[in-house]
Amino acid sequence: MKINFHGLAFKQSAMILLGISVVFAALFGFGSSQIQERMSRLLLQKGEEISRANVAVINNLFGSCRNFGEELAVKIGDQQLAGTELDDFLLRSLSGVRATVPQVLAVVVAYEPGMAPKGAPEGEYMRLAHYTENGNVITDGGNYQETTWYTSTRDSMKGIWQEPFIGQFIKEPIVIYTTPIFSTSASGQKQFAGVLCVDISIAFLKDMVASIPVSNNGYAVVLSASNMVIAHPKDEITFKENFGSISKSASRKRFDEFEKAVSSMKSGLFLGSSFEGDEAAIYFTAMETIDWTFMIVWPADSFLEEQRSVNHVFAWISAGGYLIMLVIILVITFRVSRPLKTLAAAAEKLGHGDFDTEIPEVKGKDEISQLADAFVDMRSSLKEFVDKQKGLDRIERELEFAHSIQMGILPKDESEENCCDSRHSLAPLMQPAKEVGGDFYDFFKIDENHLAVVVGDASGKSVPAALLMMVSRIVIRTVAMHLQSVTEILEETNYELARRNKSVMFVTAWMGILDLRTGHVDFASAGHNPPAIRHKDGTVEYVKSKSGLVLAADEKTTYKQQSLDLAPGDMLFLYTDGVTEATNAEEVMFGTVGLQKALSESGNRPPVGACHFVKERIDEFVNGAPQFDDITMLAVQFIGSKDNEWEKHEIVVDAKLENQPSLTQFVEQVLEPLGGSMKSQMQIDVAIDEIFSNIVKFSGANQVTLTVETCKSHLMARLSFIDGGSPYDPTSAKEPDVTLSAEERSIGGLGLFIVKKTMDDVAYRRDGSKNILTITKKL
């Protein structure tokens, strides 16, 4: 198995093992210290048990010796013995003390020169009673004044245990207790007189320590005040080794600690070096009667053996537990991480779009299996989502396609519709909110002199709106081919849309037909925003119009024809609510006021420039806020033409029938240069005949004025008959029934009937005292 050092398994295992290690280490440390403490207590107990009796014996012995020495020194100082009296006294005393303390080997008196009792020789005076195998004997001695034992006692003026040594006379270890002797002078003063010594053999100490049974290879040792080994089971060490020097070589610090412990405590346990330099536990007891130290020494090897064995067991158990834990952790971790690894691999495949990848099956009900289940769910959800997304992509593409068709069907400029004409200028602008929108516009020429403009907005958004918009536009165009009035066109369109409108959608539309000669616009509105007019002087106003019901709502809807007149230079601006309802981030709409201002500021820009100017103003206003509705504009500017001007001619004749030919001749002369048809001329002549004869016969006027207005560019003639006769409106006369038989016919009213039928327009008005009848005819 390849170990991934950054993997979860490794990290987890490492962390758990680290934790376990810490716990084991703490346990081990605690156990060790507990064991050590117990061992120490045990050793303390043992050491005390072993030491107590022996120390008491030694204390007793040296205490007796010390007391004996003190008593003897007092007696000698008081009694002032000399000569044989002194010798006898010393021998008696020695024998006495040896009866109870056979270790006492000798009693010595050394006088300070000049201080010896009377009868003693001058200078040094020393008497020595000592034990021999043949009995106690007394001898003389000298040269003591410079010895350590003498000077130290004289200087300190009190009893001192001297450092042990190997005796000269008796070859065995000896310790001497020295104490000063005081004599009382004649004046009663206490004076230093000399030193009394008690020599005590300490050979017994060796036997004593050798005989003390100590468990665990331990043994007893006695140290002098200067740490000299004075009793040791081994001869080669006794009086040859100094405990301090051995310990120093091992560890100075430990020895210092030992000295400190000994000086501060009467007894205690010390872990230091044995005389062999090995690790050792030492129980020590400071003696009371002599400043020696009694020690029990256990070499570390033996006393630590127990502790070590316990530690070993503990260590083995720890190691075993550690191993078992390790195995368990590894098993658990890899059990967890293996499915995770396979899941990760599967997730990577999923990430690359392979939705058929196998998700590993994980048994059980733990978190890993839950994760695996979640993965399976995620895969199917993702697959579904991606499939759906693919579908959406397709729809989006189709919408884009629809958008291009839709935009393609709308004419981009006049040249596409063959509407170019010097008498007007026109431009559309459309920005759909989505790929396909419900707005539309259209413009087309109905005939030479009439231009239709339409703007509409199908309800709803997207595809349904686009479909309805396209249908509406096509129906309007088709209907306009055979109908000429704007109301008829809208009504027919409405009928066509309404009768098949099953989805309750509707369309608003505004349609106008501009007479390119006069600037006259007939229009009707199907629930659409009223357009604006930008006048030549820059003022902008909205067209006041009465709107009918929206298209496609009701088959029977009728529309009211209204009209407006554009002066040359005026611009009619059609738009949809996407313009006025363009909204900025603060939810404020561009509004009709904004549009009016923008149009006003567009100055004298032609339609193309004006549309773009308004669009820029809208963009500035919304400032990047999203566009929710199509923005559509259609601007048409009426330019007019000089050819449109009407030439006016006038003739005044008396109201007599015989003047009719001169009228006819006058009109023929006026119209002749225009080159109209013979038929039109003839029909006009008939009309003159009918109207003039009528006036002559019935009005009672004396004179008739005939004005003839002609428009060369459109081949139009407008004749106005003006008379001052009684008011008479021939257009209101009842029309004759032209279906009657010859016998039933009356001939009246037929003349004007013919005029109405043959002229393009017949209009009457009464102006003050005058009748004005105007006929218009295309030549």
Added chain:
Amino acid sequence: MQIVKTQQDATLTLALEGRLDTLTSSQLDAEIQGKLDGITSLVFDFAKLAYISSAGLRILLAAQKVMNKQGSMVIKNAGPEIREIFDVTGFSDILTLE
């Protein structure tokens, strides 16, 4: 307006040339009024007639009414402009056009 009048037995043919309007209709009226006795066939030749006004129609109507009682009346060679007037005024149904 000129009127060329030819009579053969009981057939009277009137060929009109020019304009038949308010002024000239009296001329035609004079040619017909009281002069149709014995005539069973009245023929108008409009080949050269430029136009006709309601005054002319009135004479034609009066003549047709007379001829309905004593014979027949036919209008020959009417141009499209004149035919249109007849159509508009319903005279096409009253008159016999050839």
